[in-house]
Structures are given as C-alpha cells and as structure tokens.
Amino acid sequence: MRTTITLDENLVRELVKVSHSKTKTAAVALAVKEQIRRTKLKRLADLLGTVEVDEEAIREGNKADMKRSQWLDEMGAGNGR
CATH class of the missing domain: 1.10.1220 (Arc Repressor Mutant)
Known part of the structure; x- marks a missing residue:
C-alpha cells in the first residue's frame, strides 16, 4: 500500500x-x-x-494426551510401521 x-x-x-x-x-x-x-x-x-488456571484440568488433559499418543503408537505398530 x-x-x-x-x-x-x-x-x-x-x-x-x-x-x-x-x-x-x-x-x-x-x-x-x-x-x-x-x-x-x-x-x-x-x-x-x-487468568485463573485449573491445574487439575491441565494434569487430566496431559494424561489424556499421553493415552492418545500411546494408542496411536500401538495402532502404528499393528500396521507394520
């Protein structure tokens, strides 16, 4: 401009x-x-x-992320990856 x-x-x-x-x-x-x-x-x-932070919610979210990551790793291993 x-x-x-x-x-x-x-x-x-x-x-x-x-x-x-x-x-x-x-x-x-x-x-x-x-x-x-x-x-x-x-x-x-x-x-x-x-900003108020709910630390327990963050911990729970991190746990869910780790479970999801582990599940994805297992799915990849089952496909010959």
Whole structure:
C-alpha cells in the first residue's frame, strides 16, 4: 500500500542506519512491525496473573494426551510401521 506521511528526516536517516536497511521504506516497515510486536507482547504481559488456571484440568488433559499418543503408537505398530 502506498501512503504519504511526513517524518523527521534525521529520524528516518538514523532508522535506516541502525536497522541496516537498504531503503527508507524497508526501515519504516521494519519499525512498524517491531512496534506492533512490542505492543502485542505488552498486552500479553499485562494478562499475567489475570487468568485463573485449573491445574487439575491441565494434569487430566496431559494424561489424556499421553493415552492418545500411546494408542496411536500401538495402532502404528499393528500396521507394520
């Protein structure tokens, strides 16, 4: 997508330099992606301690996964695998 924005020339020059980008467009795209990544990580970090976890349900789920895995292994062994 093409768009026109006004940016401080010195900031863009520095961004290109520190990001080792070949073009201003690449440098700005990289900066935008990095800002999005940081914002998502911040939101995720803000959730720490706010979600209740049922540890017993996790243990039961793990047991069921192990049984399913064992069953699949046995099914594969019965087919000459």
